[in-house]
Amino acid sequence: MTQTFINGKIFVGDNESHFVDSMIVEDGKVKQIGNNLSIEGEKIDLHGQTVLPGLVDCHTHPKYIADALHGVACTPPNVNSIKEMQEALRKSPAYGQGSDVWIEGWGFDETKLAEHRSPNRNDLDAVSTTQPIFIYRSDCHSSVGNSKALELAGIDKNTPDPVGGKIERFADGQPTGFMREVAASQLLIRAKSAQSYDNDVTNMVNSSDHYIREGIVAIGEMMGRMKPYPSLQLYQDAVKQGFAPKASIYYVFDELDPERGLQPSGNEKLRVAGIKVFMDGSISGETANNNDPYPSGKMGVSLTSVEKLQRAIEMARKNKLQLAVHAMGDKAIQTVIDVTKGMEPWLTSMPSVRIEHASLMNDQMFDAIANSKMNYALVTQPIFFFAEDESYRHYLSPAQFKLAYRINTMLNSNALLGLSSDAPCTPWAEPDSPFYSIYAAVTRKAANGDIVNLNEAITVPQAILGYTRDAARIGGFDDNGTLEPGKAADFVVLTTDIFTVPHEELKDVRVKETWMAGQRIMG
Incomplete structure (x- = not known):
């Protein structure tokens, strides 16, 4: 089947400024993009609406x-x-x-x-x-x-x-x-x-519509489990019953058998992608591992030793998997960088090491990344400072607070930046709305009106790339992220033009239609 979409504002997503007004889709793939293209097959008039590549939440918890x-x-x-x-x-x-x-x-x-x-x-x-x-x-x-x-x-x-x-x-x-x-x-x-395993499968299937309404066509499951059943089994059964988003699963290292390891498996729709390690806890829980104590005197927690981290790295390297490391506190992040910066990357098509959250990073950490052999991704969540500003202000010193979620510095570093939600892991009723995260990344404004390190703001196109092109690169969704010829025709039509709407209204943008493989599945 061939379709020609005309009269749109189509953000191609290969860079910050590439727009076209037409797109030809054939058999679920983007065949051609450009302006005023000749009609092939069915004509679909977008009536000037804004189109983005399907959104990718590369760090979330679908279960x-x-x-x-x-x-x-x-x-x-x-x-x-x-x-x-x-x-x-x-x-x-x-x-x-x-x-x-x-x-x-x-x-x-x-x-x-x-x-x-x-x-x-x-x-x-x-x-x-x-x-x-x-x-x-x-x-x-x-x-x-x-x-x-x-x-x-x-x-x-x-x-x-x-x-x-x-x-x-x-x-x-x-x-x-x-x-x-x-x-x-x-x-x-x-x-x-x-x-009730059957209830878990049913809940997963029912969650599909939630992601599609948000325009999220691909997800990173960052809490893959082996007990009481393998997460891959849950997803396989959910997909059979209609779960639509593509998914990459990252298994928690503690639940893996070191003798058996973990093999990458699956396809573009569903695959085992990596290993997840927890270095510390959370800032709002006073368990992130920081160099300086919390006001209460607590020092946070260290959940993974250097030796254990090295074992996880070896398993990831041996099995050609990504290593995704949860690290929020500056001490935890520094440990990850110190252990990995001198290592040769074992993956070339995507970052070998993902630092998840990367909440508190100083200049020396960015310098170390710039001078390291390793290829890194920094996967961070603007929704955290948006929803948890009071906790961050309370638990961090002014000097620490200045290091919080340095998104602009991340973007301009030698690491690949991905924006994500970590949903539902934040106190907000819509924790995985990409548009609240984009709003926070651009305005640096929290839900309570506080401004959080305004110098770390990024532009709207940059934030969108963090949810499309770069999130897809980080998560290994090679068929997604942009609307270039050859990619999957997975895209969203927005209720308003996100590129021209006043920044205060970014959080109110919503998805009007979601398309996957050239088929409208919502709207």
Whole structure:
């Protein structure tokens, strides 16, 4: 089938200023672009609307999103206290559905709650003691469960803390329900997922429409799991039932068998792409590993030793996989750079090492990257400072705050810059809207109106490239990212012209239509 799209403002995406008004698509691929092209096949008039390459969220958590979509948003502006959280959980469609149905929520940040503390099992037991309740903290590292959830997970007074995590306890030693960091949260998540694999598949399939409405045609699953089942299996079954976005899976290193390793597999639609390592926690959770202490005196946490990082690198190198390293604090990021800067890249078509978040970076780090052998990507999230400005102001010194999310410096460094959401891991009701992230990257304005290091602002085209061309390069989506001939005809039509709208209105831009392989699948 051949289609000719005319009368559009089509952003090709190979650079910051390349626009055409026409595009010919043949058999799902871009055949030709230009101005005033001769009509071939079906004529589709774009009526002057703005077209972008399909958006790529190269660092997100689709399994978490799938859970969150049928769960309760415990975020501002609707939830601002534990009491409001309890009321919201009682309004969940899952409430009252039986003892085998989990009530789920996401997005709370204790610094934004009126009580200035995290909810505990007693708070959630006030909602239900017969149904299990599970809520992600905003960073998706920590979580909280009620008594029923703890019971199903086999967690009691005598349960030891998992390596890299902590089961918070009351004075008598009983668990509070708060599970600090990923390793502890996984104890509840495994109990939840083990209960109904079919529900997990259904939730993934149902999340497809969510991504397509946002114009996101490709995603990086940054929390691939082997337990209680391989994430690849979940995606394969979801794709069979209609899950539309392309996906790259990054498996958490701690769940991989060092003897068996991990082989890259799959195709453009779905593939195993890399290994994920956690160096530290989060700034809003006071667990990012910084050189200087937090105001409370805490020093954050180190989740991966140099020796363990080296083992992960060797597995990635041996199996020709990317290494994606979660590192938010400046000490954690410096460790990653120090260990890898002298190494020869093992991948040529994409960065071998991805530094995820890269929240606090000083000039010396950028100098080290510029003089290193390694090919790096910096994958960062403007939505974090947009939604969590108060936490960053509270937990960071003025000197540290100046190092936060240096997107313009990243863009002009020797690393490839990708913008992404890390959704749903931030306290915002629309955590993976690309347009909130673009707004934040361009204006450097937080949700509360605070201006965050204005000198690190980038332009609208640059931000869009971070969600298209460069995100695709980083995530290995070779068929996406631009609308050059030969690429997939995956694109979006916007409600307004993102290139001319006042910057204050960038966050209000939405996707009117989403097309994949030349077929309109939304709008």
